[in-house]
Amino acid sequence: MYSNRIYQMAVHLVLIMMGIAAVFPFVLLLSASLTEEQAIIRDGYRLLPAQFSFDAYVYLFNQYSLILRSYGITTFITVVGTIFGLLITTLVAYPLSRNVLPFRSFLSFFVFFTLLFNGGLVPMYLVYTDLFHLKDTIWSLIIPNLLTNGFYILLMRSFFSTSIPGEVVESAYVDGANEWVIYCKIVLPLALPSLATIGLMLMISYWNDWFNGLIFINDGSLYSIQNLLNRMLSDVQYLQQNSLSGQTAVVSSVPLGSVRMAIAVIGVLPLIAAYPFFQKFFVKGLTIGAVKG
Amino acid sequence: MRRGFHENRIQNIRKHGLLLVMILPGIIYLFINNYLPMFGIVIAFKDINFAKGIWGSDWVGFDNFAYLFQTQDAWVITRNTLLYNGAFIVLGTVLSIAVAVLLNEVKKRFASRLYQSIILLPYLISMVIVAYLVLALLNEENGFVNHYVLPLLGIDPVSWYADSGKWPFILSVVYLWKNVGYTCIVYLASIVGISQEYYESATLDGASKWRQVWSITLPLLKPTMVIMVLLAVGRIFNSDFGLFYQVPLNSGALQTTTDVIDTYVYRGLMTFGDFGMSSAAGLYQSIVGFLLVLTTNAIVRRKNRDLALF
Numbered sequence: 037m038y039s040n041r042i043y044q045m046a047v048h049l050v051l052i053m054m055g056i057a058a059v060f061p062f063v064l065l066l067s068a069s070l071t072e073e074q075a076i077i078r079d080g081y082r083l084l085p086a087q088f089s090f091d092a093y094v095y096l097f098n099q100y101s102l103i104l105r106s107y108g109i110t111t112f113i114t115v116v117g118t119i120f121g122l123l124i125t126t127l128v129a130y131p132l133s134r135n136v137l138p139f140r141s142f143l144s145f146f147v148f149f150t151l152l153f154n155g156g157l158v159p160m161y162l163v164y165t166d167l168f169h170l171k172d173t174i175w176s177l178i179i180p181n182l183l184t185n186g187f188y189i190l191l192m193r194s195f196f197s198t199s200i201p202g203e204v205v206e207s208a209y210v211d212g213a214n215e216w217v218i219y220c221k222i223v224l225p226l227a228l229p230s231l232a233t234i235g236l237m238l239m240i241s242y243w244n245d246w247f248n249g250l251i252f253i254n255d256g257s258l259y260s261i262q263n264l265l266n267r268m269l270s271d272v273q274y275l276q277q278n279s280l281s282g283q284t285a286v287v288s289s290v291p292l293g294s295v296r297m298a299i300a301v302i303g304v305l306p307l308i309a310a311y312p313f314f315q316k317f318f319v320k321g322l323t324i325g326a327v328k329g
Numbered sequence: 330m331r332r333g334f335h336e337n338r339i340q341n342i343r344k345h346g347l348l349l350v351m352i353l354p355g356i357i358y359l360f361i362n363n364y365l366p367m368f369g370i371v372i373a374f375k376d377i378n379f380a381k382g383i384w385g386s387d388w389v390g391f392d393n394f395a396y397l398f399q400t401q402d403a404w405v406i407t408r409n410t411l412l413y414n415g416a417f418i419v420l421g422t423v424l425s426i427a428v429a430v431l432l433n434e435v436k437k438r439f440a441s442r443l444y445q446s447i448i449l450l451p452y453l454i455s456m457v458i459v460a461y462l463v464l465a466l467l468n469e470e471n472g473f474v475n476h477y478v479l480p481l482l483g484i485d486p487v488s489w490y491a492d493s494g495k496w497p498f499i500l501s502v503v504y505l506w507k508n509v510g511y512t513c514i515v516y517l518a519s520i521v522g523i524s525q526e527y528y529e530s531a532t533l534d535g536a537s538k539w540r541q542v543w544s545i546t547l548p549l550l551k552p553t554m555v556i557m558v559l560l561a562v563g564r565i566f567n568s569d570f571g572l573f574y575q576v577p578l579n580s581g582a583l584q585t586t587t588d589v590i591d592t593y594v595y596r597g598l599m600t601f602g603d604f605g606m607s608s609a610a611g612l613y614q615s616i617v618g619f620l621l622v623l624t625t626n627a628i629v630r631r632k633n634r635d636l637a638l639f
Contacts, residue, residue: 055447062462128352134345155370
């Protein structure tokens with residue numbers, strides 16, 4: 037009994053240490069964003085601000101138009117991308133789950149071959165820029181990711197075929213419901229848990245996406261939060277040069293280091309704030325998705 | 330016989346044609362997003378001249394590939410891609426299983442949930458943010474490690490972003506930090522599925538905790554492990570682009586140890602505009618990747634039919 041207690045304590049100790057390791061860098065980031073600029077230069081990044089200051093956030097607040105626009109872009113692509121991504125995923129997965137689908141084996145192959153082989157980055161880039169001219173449009177941040185992960189189709193399809201009883205669909209059909217009605221009134225409502233899971237995954241990947249912005253967007257007014265951060269990582273002065281108020285006099289006093297960290301904090305905050313609410317769904321989704329994907 | 334089949338098919342299309350209408354947007358999307366670029370692989374065999382257009386440019390056969398494999402680049406990026414992903418698979422599997430076993434030992438549900446949530450947190454964050462976090466730790470002048478950790482150990486400050494030799498270690502740590510929370514939950518899910526009776530009878534026989542993990546948990550975890558590892562091996566030629574691009578800050582000084590096929594292809598396209606060489610490297614990656622997926626799928630199918638991709 038005694039050794040069991042020690043064992044339990046050791047288990048908790050190791051896990052607590054891992055938890056600290058997971059959270060530690062975030063604390064450093066938050067602390068840096070709340071530190072007086074000179075104190076960062078003097079004392080480096082610390083766990084607790086050496087000299088507490090809201091300057092970075094005040095500065096961001098004064099530059100709200102730039103930040104707000106990036107936030108708007110990120111929110112827009114997240115909402116629109118998630119909705120259309122879910123729609124198109126289920127619209128592919130549902131027919132594939134029905135064995136009465138005409139040309140079923142060809143269509144399945146057509147969908148799943150995309151998981152195995154791709155043309156690579158260069159042809160993909162040329163298709164979107166040269167053929168469809170989506171460079172520097174907001175659609176280039178949404179369209180390439182709608183069905184990026186073919187595994188979501190696989191997941192959805194097997195969910196439809198295993199957990200929606202064929203008899204239900206069959207009897208609705210006999211009662212005169214057509215496929216649209218079945219899809220809208222029976223299949224989607226029954227699939228809500230997996231819709232939530234895949235919706236979450238799509239949401240997170242749209243919120244976090246910086247890659248499409250990196251290759252397709254040059255126009256700073258179309259930067260999402262992640263692209264703004266990415267730009268500031270390679271060019272610390274970016275914010276300063278593009279501050280819309282143009283107060284050149286105060287430029288020297290701009291707290292660059294802490295402002296960078298403050299934008300990073302703003303970039304992760306919504307996810308971390310929402311996390312406790314979707315954590316359950318998320319874990320469930322990981323475990324369903326993992327075996328197949 | 331044959332006619333009957335056709336009539337059936339036509340009848341079926343009449344009856345269930347709406348399903349075809351539903352799937353159409355997705356099929357068109359996949360055609361544009363995935364199939365059109367496949368035709369684009371001809372770029373790898375051309376000397377692209379935008380005045381002439383892609384189709385009008387001159388064919389150069391395998392010249393782009395010849396250039397690629399004559400340089401040191403092809404060897405470096407292939408080596409880096411394979412070594413990094415190989416290390417990630419081994420380290421990731423060992424650490425994830427270890428953490429999953431520990432999490433399973435936590436008897437209080439609330440505590441277990443809490444640990445899971447916290448360890449999973451880094452998985453949710455974009456690589457840009459991760460790059461900021463690493464910068465706060467490793468920045469030469471004011472990074473936390475140089476400022477507080479190294480002095481404590483009596484070591485002089487290190488220029489992390491100038492020393493390529495340190496990056497295999499740094500990138501592995503970052504990879505594990507970001508991903509272990511995800512994979513350990515997968516393993517935890519299959520540990521939870523193991524029948525409690527095994528452990529009860531083992532306890533009656535006087536088996537120690539360690540012995541139980543070794544003789545019950547690990548053997549029963551083997552199928553999941555095999556599948557997870559095989560799936561990862563199938564993708565071993567693809568890297569996490571963000572990890573290798575963002576975290577080393579796309580620094581040229583570090584390229585000997587941080588460049589992988591994905592970053593090479595990206596750089597060829599966006600920085601140098603060398604479409605031919607870049608798509609040759611991309612095609613090399615796609616074809617080897619394709620063969621690896623086929624091979625691993627065949628192995629998975631022999632092990633367990635249900636888990637195979639096709």
